[in-house]
Amino acid sequence: xxxxxxNGEARTLDVDPExxxxxxxxxxxxLTGTKFGCGLAQCGACTVxxxxxxxxxxxxAVGDIEGASITTIEGVSGKIxxxxxxxxxxxxxxxxxxxxSGQIMSAVALLTETPKPSDDDIDSAMSGNLCRCATYxxxxxxxxETANRLET
Amino acid sequence: MSQFLSKHNSVRPTxxxxxxxxxxxxxxxxxxxxxxxxxxxxxxxxxxxxQANPFQTYVEITKGNRIIxxxxxxxxxxxxxxxIATLVMEELDGDxxxxxxxxxxxxxxxxxNLAWGGAAQATGGSxxxxxxxxxxxxxGAAARALLVAAAAQRWDVPAGEIKVASGVVSHASGMQAxxxxxxxxxxxxxxxxxxxxxxxxxxxQIGSDSLKRYDSAGKTNGAQTYTIDLMMEGLQTAVMIxxxxxxxxxxxxxxxxxKALDGIVDVVQTPRGIAVVGRDTWTALKGRDLVEVTxxxxxxxxxxxxxxxxxxxKAADDLGAAxxxxxxxxxxxxxxxxxxxxxxxxxxxxxHASIEPLNAAARINEDxxxxxxxxxxxxxxxxxxAAQVGGTTPDKVRLHVMKTGGSFGRRAVLDADVIIEAVSTxxxxxxxxxxxxxxxxxxxxxxxxxxxxxxxxxxxGLDKKGNVVALHDHIVGQSVLxxxxxxxxxxxxxxxxxxxxxxxxxYAIPNLKVELTTTDVNIPVLWWRSVxxxxxxxxxxxxxxxxxxxxxxxxxxxxxxxxxxxxRHAAVLKVAAEKAGWDKPLPEGRFRGVALHESLSTYVxxxxxxxxxxxxxxxxxxxxCAVDCGTAINPDQIRAQMEGGIGFGLGAILQEELTLxxxxxxxxxxxxxxxxxIEQMPRVExxxxxxxxxxxxxxxxxxxxIGPAVANALRAATGKTIRKLPIIKNMSGMTP
Numbered sequence: 001x002x003x004x005x006x007n008g009e010a011r012t013l014d015v016d017p018e019x020x021x022x023x024x025x026x027x028x029x030x031l032t033g034t035k036f037g038c039g040l041a042q043c044g045a046c047t048v049x050x051x052x053x054x055x056x057x058x059x060x061a062v063g064d065i066e067g068a069s070i071t072t073i074e075g076v077s078g079k080i081x082x083x084x085x086x087x088x089x090x091x092x093x094x095x096x097x098x099x100x101s102g103q104i105m106s107a108v109a110l111l112t113e114t115p116k117p118s119d120d121d122i123d124s125a126m127s128g129n130l131c132r133c134a135t136y137x138x139x140x141x142x143x144x145e146t147a148n149r150l151e152t
Numbered sequence: 153m154s155q156f157l158s159k160h161n162s163v164r165p166t167x168x169x170x171x172x173x174x175x176x177x178x179x180x181x182x183x184x185x186x187x188x189x190x191x192x193x194x195x196x197x198x199x200x201x202x203q204a205n206p207f208q209t210y211v212e213i214t215k216g217n218r219i220i221x222x223x224x225x226x227x228x229x230x231x232x233x234x235x236i237a238t239l240v241m242e243e244l245d246g247d248x249x250x251x252x253x254x255x256x257x258x259x260x261x262x263x264x265n266l267a268w269g270g271a272a273q274a275t276g277g278s279x280x281x282x283x284x285x286x287x288x289x290x291x292g293a294a295a296r297a298l299l300v301a302a303a304a305q306r307w308d309v310p311a312g313e314i315k316v317a318s319g320v321v322s323h324a325s326g327m328q329a330x331x332x333x334x335x336x337x338x339x340x341x342x343x344x345x346x347x348x349x350x351x352x353x354x355x356x357q358i359g360s361d362s363l364k365r366y367d368s369a370g371k372t373n374g375a376q377t378y379t380i381d382l383m384m385e386g387l388q389t390a391v392m393i394x395x396x397x398x399x400x401x402x403x404x405x406x407x408x409x410x411k412a413l414d415g416i417v418d419v420v421q422t423p424r425g426i427a428v429v430g431r432d433t434w435t436a437l438k439g440r441d442l443v444e445v446t447x448x449x450x451x452x453x454x455x456x457x458x459x460x461x462x463x464x465x466k467a468a469d470d471l472g473a474a475x476x477x478x479x480x481x482x483x484x485x486x487x488x489x490x491x492x493x494x495x496x497x498x499x500x501x502x503x504h505a506s507i508e509p510l511n512a513a514a515r516i517n518e519d520x521x522x523x524x525x526x527x528x529x530x531x532x533x534x535x536x537x538a539a540q541v542g543g544t545t546p547d548k549v550r551l552h553v554m555k556t557g558g559s560f561g562r563r564a565v566l567d568a569d570v571i572i573e574a575v576s577t578x579x580x581x582x583x584x585x586x587x588x589x590x591x592x593x594x595x596x597x598x599x600x601x602x603x604x605x606x607x608x609x610x611x612x613g614l615d616k617k618g619n620v621v622a623l624h625d626h627i628v629g630q631s632v633l634x635x636x637x638x639x640x641x642x643x644x645x646x647x648x649x650x651x652x653x654x655x656x657x658x659y660a661i662p663n664l665k666v667e668l669t670t671t672d673v674n675i676p677v678l679w680w681r682s683v684x685x686x687x688x689x690x691x692x693x694x695x696x697x698x699x700x701x702x703x704x705x706x707x708x709x710x711x712x713x714x715x716x717x718x719x720r721h722a723a724v725l726k727v728a729a730e731k732a733g734w735d736k737p738l739p740e741g742r743f744r745g746v747a748l749h750e751s752l753s754t755y756v757x758x759x760x761x762x763x764x765x766x767x768x769x770x771x772x773x774x775x776x777c778a779v780d781c782g783t784a785i786n787p788d789q790i791r792a793q794m795e796g797g798i799g800f801g802l803g804a805i806l807q808e809e810l811t812l813x814x815x816x817x818x819x820x821x822x823x824x825x826x827x828x829x830i831e832q833m834p835r836v837e838x839x840x841x842x843x844x845x846x847x848x849x850x851x852x853x854x855x856x857x858i859g860p861a862v863a864n865a866l867r868a869a870t871g872k873t874i875r876k877l878p879i880i881k882n883m884s885g886m887t888p
Contacts, residue, residue, distance in 0.1 A: 019434045027389070027432035032381035033374015035557070036433075037507040038593040042822035045507055073374035089368040092788060095796055096229025097371030098508045098557025104372060123831035130822060132507050132558045133229050134799020136833035138792070 004065045006031075007075025017063025022046045024062050025072060033073035033101045037130070044129030047102035048072050054109040056128075073101035081108045083146050091142045095133035103129050107143050116147050210262070210291035211240055213299070217319070217332025219246045222256035224263035225284060226275035226529045228559035230851040231789040234365045235281050236288050238785055242357040243292030243350060246331060247319030251366050255553020257531035258546075274530045276564050276679065278752040278849020281785055285847055286349075293347040295338075302337035303329055352844065361787050379511045379526050379554040382588055387513070388417050390427040390577050390589045391436045393443060397452035397815040398600055399674045402426065402445060410442040419443060420580035423541070424569060427577040429587060437592070449815075453674035456813040457501065460605065460673060464628045465496055468609035472626045472667025474645030477655045480663035485622035489613025493698050497610065498876040499629075499687040500809035502603035502680055503825055508557025509596040512570045514538070514578035515586035521548045522578075523586075526571060527556035529563035537568035541575040560800070561679040565601055597825055598817040600676030602810055604630040606650075608691040618703030620714065622663035625654050625691060630677045631670045645670065649679065653688030653751060653856065658721045659696065659714035675812070681800060682852040685751040686859075690805065693747040693860030694873050707746050707864065708734055721748060723841055724757040724778040731839050732759035732776035742773070745865030747857040754853035755780040755841075758798070758861040760834070764869055768884070772802060772834040772862055777854070779838065782845035790850050791838040797854020798836055803828030805859035807878045 003012045006029070013024055020039075025031050025048070034057055037045035041056040048057045049071040076085060084107050094100045103126065110117055110125035117125070122143050131139070212220040221240050225232040233253035241248065256263050257273065264270035266287065267279035296316060303321045304311040306329075315322050322328040357363055370376040395401065405426055407419035415435035420427050428443060430436030486492060512526035522542045528534050528551050539546040556563055574589040581587055591599065606629035613622040631647035633639055641648065646668055648655075654666045680686060700710035708729045715722040725748045729735075738744060741764055748757040761774040777794045784790055807826050811818045819825040859877075866883070867873045876882040 016434065016438075023432060023434040026381075027434070030383060031374070032377060032383070035378075035508070036380060036590075037509070038822050040593070040821050040823060043507055043593075076373070085369075085372040088372040090364070092365045092368050092792060094229075094368055094371035095231070095792060096506075096508075096556065096558045097367075097376050098229075098378060098506075100371050101374050126830045130507060130827055130829065132505060132560070132800070132827055134796045134803070134828055134833065135792075136799060136828070136830040137795045137836050139830065140833075 002062050002066050004067060005069040007071055013062055015062055017061060019062045020058050021048070021060040021062055021065060021070070022057040025057060031072050031074050035098055035101055037099065041128075042130070043099070044102040044106060045099045047105040047129065049105060049109060052109070052112070054106050073105060076104065076108060080111050080146075080150060083149055084108050084111065084142070087142045087146045087149065091138050091145065093135050093138040093142050095135055099129060099131045103131065103139055107139070107146070111143065111146060111150065115150060117143060209256070210288060211244070211295045213295065213331050213335040213338070215332050215335055217250055217330050218252065219244070219250045219319070219331070221251065221253045221288075223253050224256055224265070224273055224287075225280035226255065226527070226553065226559075226563070227253070228275075228527065228529070228556050228563060230280075230793060231365065231786060232275065232280040234367065234789060235785050236284050237366060238357050238363065239284055239288040240292035242355060243289050244296050245316045245318070248366055250319060250331075255528065255531070255551075257528065257551045257553060258535065260532055263531070272530070273532045274564065276529070276561070278754065278852045280851075281847040281849055289349050290347055293349055294344070297344050297347055298338040298341045299331055299334045301341040302334045303327075305341070306334070306337060358783070358785050359787065363786065363788075365789070376555060378508055378557050379513060379588070380508055380557075380590060382513050382525055382554075384586055386584070387586045387588060388429050388431060388581070389433045389436050390429040390587050391433070391440050392424075392573060392589060392591060392595055393426040393428065393440060393445060394595060394599060395425065395447060395452070397449055397454065398676060400447045400449045400452040403448040405443060405445040407443050409444075410439040413439050413442060415439075418581060420577055422573045422576040424573050427573060427589060429577065429581065433590060452815055454815040455673070456815065457605065457811045458813075461498060461607065464605070464607035464671065465498070467669050467671070468496060468607045468626050468628045470669075473669040474667065475665065476646045476651040476668050477664060477666040479661075479665070480622070482622045482624050482663045482665040485663035486611065486613050486624075489621055490616045491614045491702055492611060493695065493702060494609075494611040495875050497608040497687070497691045499606040499690070500811070500877060501605045501675070502686070502804055502808050503597055503810050503819075504558070504560040504562035504601070504680060505597070505822070505825060505827055506556075506558030506560060506562055509591040509593055510562065510570045510599065511588060511590045512574040513586060513588035514574040516542060516578050516583050518583050520544055520583075521550060522575060523550045523552065524571060524575060525552040525554055525588075526574070527559060527563040528553045529559060530566075533566065534568050534571045537571055538575045541572050542579055560681040561683070562601060565678060569599070569601070593822070594820045597810075597820050601678035602675065603680030603686055604632065604677040606687045608687065610691055610695050612695055612699055614699060614703055618705060620659065620661050620696075620699055623657070623661050623695070624665045624667075626667040626669065627651055627654065627688070628669045629671055630673055630675070632677055632679050632683065634670060649683045651688065652684035653749065654684075654692055656750070657692060658718040658750065659711070660716060661714065681797070682751050682855040685749060685856040686804070689747070689749040689751070689856035690859045690863065690877070693749060693857065694863045694867070694875075697745070697747075697860070697864040697867060698873055701867070711748060720755045720780050721750060724748065724755045724780050727778035727839050727841055728757035728759045728776050731778065731837065732761075734759060743865045743869040745861045745863065745868055747860035747864060749853075749856040749860075751853045751856050753848040754850060756794070756853050756857050758857040760858070760861040760865050762862065762865040762869065769880070770866065770869070772832070775834045775836045775858065775861070777836060777838045778841060779850065779853070780841040780843055781850050781853070782843050782847045784840050784843070785847050787840055790840055793850040794838040794854040795836045797852070798858045799828050799833055801855035801858040802832070802834070802862065805862060805877055805879055806832070807880050809878050809881065
């Protein structure tokens, strides 16, 4: 039995402790916004926040999250997160949209840590998030715009 | 899949009359009324029959005021649902906040792809807008006319005095109603014989730069669901074991250990491999590791890509098996040419590698009908395939057209691979037991259906004045259409998808020969975003650039001098060059390249700027793209598809390659098969050339020019053309 916080709520899970957090969140808890893409921490579609840090949930075992605070795309809140989501939609960043939960989780973490990121900051923070539709051009623009709006 | 069904024999059915019927829907407990707007060719259908099939419709307006548009075209990220909704809404004058688009299916007369003659419902070849252009505007206009007529009757005022804006119908007398309030009455109105469409100067939605996709918000908060996200009572998850080599068969398997694992429901053999069914994905994956399979590899492909490419290179120097184009007399022209450039190009196998790995779900119901959920890019075909595997008839198969995490061609697979797996697994489990087959990344990467590998043997000649007098291109590789249900498209040994982009070369070259040798290799192949143009554009456009250099001519001027009969090609090239500042000098260490290509009737030119760096490498800094896709329906989505196509194409030519050794695929995941990442994405500017021509597509045509444009910039920097892809692996030793 593992106890942790998920999107602000206390939770317990009684599953194989080796089960990746990704599958626990999706198949057991039923929150499907976090996506499976590779199972190898190569694509970033499964990115969640573990104690605020962007983390690949496909490589995080349930047994290792005792006491941790987990945020998934469904739990994004606060000024930074909501501004990122609003700008993302306004700029029509998503095409198929499948990787965008992971993109947004990485972008929120970046802007929390670095309120005014440069292109290089964006590239290094977002490098782990593949987008096969290659919406990268708009992701960069949306992160800059979010930073601008949060500044004012 | 450009010529999946011939565009040359396309019919243009007249859709002048619309069938209207009131039908009852059963969405939850609510009962709504629908306007059924059908094509004239089924105008004889009775209302009762229409009611019996609730999917025979383009536009439904519910009593609850929702506007539901049934799309003939599949949405895989490219914005076809938004495009079709824009066409409907232009004429309907509805409220965008009420719009939803769902995938229609099961009625070829309604949903057949008109760009291909209407004989089958399918999405591909960037035809969604050309197929829908009239059909969905007419549907919107007819719905509006009926709503206005209903209001006129109810209020007893002339229809001409009624105003419509954002889904609200009103009259100067103060009367007002929402569409939903009028839907029931409208369904009973007589159908107008013809519905005039708005003239171009009255358009408010089509061509609007400020119109945003209606479906973006759900893709920013996790609300948008895909096949992988399906949840329903009793749903089990299955993971697949596929043969280790293409063509290998199951000799025997032992699932005893797997079945002993808590949570494993069953292990079943399907026509395409073994499905391990579990209560959740993780359990199924653990069970999969415990299944022991003995494979019969007698019929398996045992070659690796090194052997295959060596055979192709050899074949490319021989005569071609078939001739796709033969203008003038190329041997004579080469004999008298002043200068000859020749060489072999090599293109590797490529994977679609959509981030949502392939999947589908199925349930055999108690009454024997079948439900199938998935990325149904070819609904008619999948319905038939599901019926066959499920032991029933197509009319007993209900499809649920899911949104999908990318396709790039992979969801349009003629053998209905994952659909077959899902339905046969569901059948093995028994009635009332839904199952979702979910491939892993490794299944997806090693599952075949690749962009075929090709070799081009090219030769081109210049005369004393520097004019191109002859060009010969011999293409060697597998046929996408060969052995498929579309094999009838192959005429005189020519699969048009193998040679497109070379046979329709726009440049005025008097002696031009394109040959094709189709190879027999047992590696499953498929259309991959822009199909033949993925390799032909690279070969032709880098060759033309080399010829320009050999003739000591500017690459843009050189091309323009050969485009006298192709004004749309010339126009995009001029716009890209002008916007990129082609004539302006570049800083030290920076180089430009240009390429021009028409695919699927859309014209695209790219000018790229690259910077060489210390590690004998380079970075693509900037791409200026000009596109002519006829009438621009959603300008911002045209830009999005050009941006995305550039990123997709750039990843491929820089660093994507699928290889095999002894018949086994080397790559399994994104660590070794490497699509573009954000730090490699250049700045992109897209310029849309204004046009009043009918709309053509943008999903694919953004891909072909970026590769040769980058290669041409590298040649400008180093003097060498890279003829073997991917570039990064094959550029060692190049020095500025």
